[in-house]
Amino acid sequence: MHRADPRVKLATVVTSMLLLLVLQHPLIFLVAVLGLAGLYRLAGLPASKIWQVGRAVLPVGLLLAALRAIFYPAGLVLAALGPLQITGGGLAQGATLGLRLVGMALAIFLWLYTTESQSIVRGLVKLGLPYPWGLSIGLALRFIPTIRENYDTIVQAQQARGLDLEHTRGLGRVRALLPGLIALMVSSLRASENVARALEARAFGAPGVRRSYLVDLAFRPVDWLLLLLLGLGAGAILLLYFRFGFGADPLRLLS
Amino acid sequence: MIRAPRLEAIDLWYAYSPERPALQGADLTVEPRELLALVGQNGSGKSTLAKHLNGLLRPARGQVRLEGEDVSGLSTGRLARQVGYVFQNPDHQLFSPSVEQELGLGPRYLGLSPTEVEDRVLHGLHSFGLQSIAQRGPGTLSFGLRRKVSIAAVATLQPPVWVLDEPTTGLDWGSAVQLMDHFAELNTQGHTVILITHDMRLVVRYASRVAVMSEGRVVGTGTPAEIFGRPDLLQSTRLKPPPIVELVQRLASSGLEIEGLTVAAACRSFLARHRDKLG
Numbered sequence: 001m002h003r004a005d006p007r008v009k010l011a012t013v014v015t016s017m018l019l020l021l022v023l024q025h026p027l028i029f030l031v032a033v034l035g036l037a038g039l040y041r042l043a044g045l046p047a048s049k050i051w052q053v054g055r056a057v058l059p060v061g062l063l064l065a066a067l068r069a070i071f072y073p074a075g076l077v078l079a080a081l082g083p084l085q086i087t088g089g090g091l092a093q094g095a096t097l098g099l100r101l102v103g104m105a106l107a108i109f110l111w112l113y114t115t116e117s118q119s120i121v122r123g124l125v126k127l128g129l130p131y132p133w134g135l136s137i138g139l140a141l142r143f144i145p146t147i148r149e150n151y152d153t154i155v156q157a158q159q160a161r162g163l164d165l166e167h168t169r170g171l172g173r174v175r176a177l178l179p180g181l182i183a184l185m186v187s188s189l190r191a192s193e194n195v196a197r198a199l200e201a202r203a204f205g206a207p208g209v210r211r212s213y214l215v216d217l218a219f220r221p222v223d224w225l226l227l228l229l230l231g232l233g234a235g236a237i238l239l240l241y242f243r244f245g246f247g248a249d250p251l252r253l254l255s
Numbered sequence: 256m257i258r259a260p261r262l263e264a265i266d267l268w269y270a271y272s273p274e275r276p277a278l279q280g281a282d283l284t285v286e287p288r289e290l291l292a293l294v295g296q297n298g299s300g301k302s303t304l305a306k307h308l309n310g311l312l313r314p315a316r317g318q319v320r321l322e323g324e325d326v327s328g329l330s331t332g333r334l335a336r337q338v339g340y341v342f343q344n345p346d347h348q349l350f351s352p353s354v355e356q357e358l359g360l361g362p363r364y365l366g367l368s369p370t371e372v373e374d375r376v377l378h379g380l381h382s383f384g385l386q387s388i389a390q391r392g393p394g395t396l397s398f399g400l401r402r403k404v405s406i407a408a409v410a411t412l413q414p415p416v417w418v419l420d421e422p423t424t425g426l427d428w429g430s431a432v433q434l435m436d437h438f439a440e441l442n443t444q445g446h447t448v449i450l451i452t453h454d455m456r457l458v459v460r461y462a463s464r465v466a467v468m469s470e471g472r473v474v475g476t477g478t479p480a481e482i483f484g485r486p487d488l489l490q491s492t493r494l495k496p497p498p499i500v501e502l503v504q505r506l507a508s509s510g511l512e513i514e515g516l517t518v519a520a521a522c523r524s525f526l527a528r529h530r531d532k533l534g
Binding site for chain 1: 311408
């Protein structure tokens, strides 16, 4: 997993996203989420990483699932409270939506966790993206954990000044955390300015020079094999979808 | 005179993640009115231990006691009145559009009356010489001034205990001494000061006691002279005493007995004992 060419991994992520957007059945998504979790373990990533991703998207996923289940009634009514109805179809659609979000997040983070930022940049540049753009994307990804750590420290600094977060809920909590976002923005802008200067100081963007690589990317036979398997797998699923309606309906596996 | 509370950390265990244990049974007692230096290599657990003292982090196991009372039931907001924490990076603790508002943020969080907030802000601006930049945005100031504002902002909480997390990083020696002189003055007024630092010159100059951390535990405590007189501890924790301490120790091993942890103290000791050798 870690050794695969970043372009193959990117193709896997894009294909997974495509399938997660096209298909509609919650059972398929459940299998996909479990499969992705299995890939995390196969890649040697600790279970805590899966939990980290899950924890980040689960609240939104559950909210979307609940809203969908309540406001898009379809099929058998399972429970009713006044005008609100929980239906089998609504629940299935809600579960589809929630699992789709979790699946997409797992796919993207699997790529990020198993690919060094330099490899991401090289992969994107090999696919035709101008180097400065590729580098910008790589740097942005590289700084996500740093920004997260900085934000945690900033919230701690607010608490150390007397902000009582433990007894602040809902909108009050959001309002209380707003000053922290200002501090985060200022420190992030300062950091980005420093990074830009450091890059320039190391000859980034020097005129008339074509960038060289110490280790360049090259497709190995195993990468071609992985790409072939990916194509065949995705092709088979899409064929089943278009030909037999596999996974096209949230309530039935085959239409 | 300020009456600072006694702080105790008892068998603290904490991990940022299963792969990243930070505290592994740390014990520390901070007596009222002492200036304690918390030293150790990067990653030894200094900041993590200090963040437990005002509830920013809660231990997985163990207890923090304030005047003998377990603080687990107290919120960080409540503890902030007792233990002020100055973070390493001033940019992580400046939230307001002006210096004046920045100094008022903590007192407002504490729910103080507008008059008291104003009093504390004015006092903070005056004590730290910030009146001329009161209306400026903290983000537009130099590093040294941002550091000063971040400390003044904690000062408006009027905490009897201060935790200073590497407060002199990025400051020249003169500014570092000026800053630490301020805290030494607070210390003489009765405040407790916990100084986290890698600068051993500051330790010998200001600390009344030193706690050495290694791999999530406090492995040694004592006066600076006691700590720097323990070569085994220094070696195992890779602490390097200031050059003058090393010089004094080497001279002593060559038979020239002098004492002192600072240049001034070593000179005084030399003159007192060996004036005749000057000829």
